[in-house]
Amino acid sequence: MIDLHSHSTASDGSYSPSALVGLAIERGLSALALTDHDTVAGLPEAEAAASGKGLVIIRGVEIEIAFSPGEFHLLGLRLERLDGELGEALLRLFKSREERNERILARMREAGIGATMGELREMAGEGTLGRPHIAALLVAKKAVRTRQEAFDKYLAKGRPFYESKDCLELGEAMRIVKEAGGLAVVAHPLSLFVSWGRLASLMDEWKELGVDGIEAYHPTAKISQCRRVERMARERDFRVTAGSDFHGTIRPERKLGRTAGNLPIGDEYLAEIGL
Numbered sequence: 349m350i351d352l353h354s355h356s357t358a359s360d361g362s363y364s365p366s367a368l369v370g371l372a373i374e375r376g377l378s379a380l381a382l383t384d385h386d387t388v389a390g391l392p393e394a395e396a397a398a399s400g401k402g403l404v405i406i407r408g409v410e411i412e413i414a415f416s417p418g419e420f421h422l423l424g425l426r427l428e429r430l431d432g433e434l435g436e437a438l439l440r441l442f443k444s445r446e447e448r449n450e451r452i453l454a455r456m457r458e459a460g461i462g463a464t465m466g467e468l469r470e471m472a473g474e475g476t477l478g479r480p481h482i483a484a485l486l487v488a489k490k491a492v493r494t495r496q497e498a499f500d501k502y503l504a505k506g507r508p509f510y511e512s513k514d515c516l517e518l519g520e521a522m523r524i525v526k527e528a529g530g531l532a533v534v535a536h537p538l539s540l541f542v543s544w545g546r547l548a549s550l551m552d553e554w555k556e557l558g559v560d561g562i563e564a565y566h567p568t569a570k571i572s573q574c575r576r577v578e579r580m581a582r583e584r585d586f587r588v589t590a591g592s593d594f595h596g597t598i599r600p601e602r603k604l605g606r607t608a609g610n611l612p613i614g615d616e617y618l619a620e621i622g623l
């Protein structure tokens with residue numbers, strides 16, 4: 349069993365990179381891609397923890413791409429060089445995120461919910477701060493009862509505390525991932541929130557642009573939908589991947605090494621990414 353999509357405390361997962369590696373070994377995984385949002389900061393710790401334990405760490409990242417109506421996430425897998433252009437781009441995204449978070453906190457204060465950057469930092473530890481942590485802060489401040497309520501009421505697109513952050517264009521993100529020696533894989537394409545017909549034409553464009561693969565299997569989709577995405581991807585000669593998008597205890601329904609329909613992710617997916 350393997351997993352090609354997971355998060356640690358370097359972004360919004362609840363396990364530190366070494367705890368995540370410990371869990372992967374306990375579950376009998378032979379390979380794990382750590383794909384934190386907009387950061388590669390967890391990779392050295394994950395690699396050190398996995399060293400000599402029979403678990404291969406695949407260096408990854410998950411980058412948000414400018415898109416509407418839904419969310420577009422691009423996975424970079426098998427990264428070889430973490431500095432250079434990739435490092436610079438991630439630093440830029442980090443700064444834009446910090447500014448965005450400040451704007452959200454200002455909106456909260458205007459609404460009478462006093463909150464400081466220090467309090468937000470406590471919610472996330474060392475990792476990249478995002479709306480999931482702000483949602484946790486809103487729960488801690490008793491403004492809402494659950495993190496989901498925080499999104500539904502305040503933080504989702506179109507809600508009163510929403511603030512956008514800079515995103516990369518697909519072409520630029522792809523160029524950066526490839527410059528780092530990685531494969532560019534479109535994550536959970538159903539989150540784009542487009543019709544099947546539109547998805548087909550987007551896939552044609554991605555192929556043209558040089559996208560390497562499609563994450564057809566993701567736990568938020570039904571298996572029948574995943575199979576349909578896989579067929580569409582295979583018709584266009586994309587690599588096909590599967591992941592759990594594991595976040596730890598903050599999303600307990602997602603299990604490491606398992607994807608849509610609780611299916612275990614087999615080792616055959618390693619060949620898909622050339623390993």
Ligand code: AMP
Pocket residue numbers: 385477478479480496499500504
């Ligand atoms: P950020 O990158 O800080 O804008 O946060 C994005 C993350 O927030 C996503 O990866 C999701 O985990 C979470 N998120 C975004 N929209 C929603 C929503 N409507 N409900 C629950 N979680 C959401």
Ligand code: ZN
Pocket residue numbers: 355359360361385595
């Ligand atoms: Zn996440």
Ligand code: FE
Pocket residue numbers: 410421535536
């Ligand atoms: Fe994602």
Ligand code: FE
Pocket residue numbers: 353354355410593
């Ligand atoms: Fe993810």
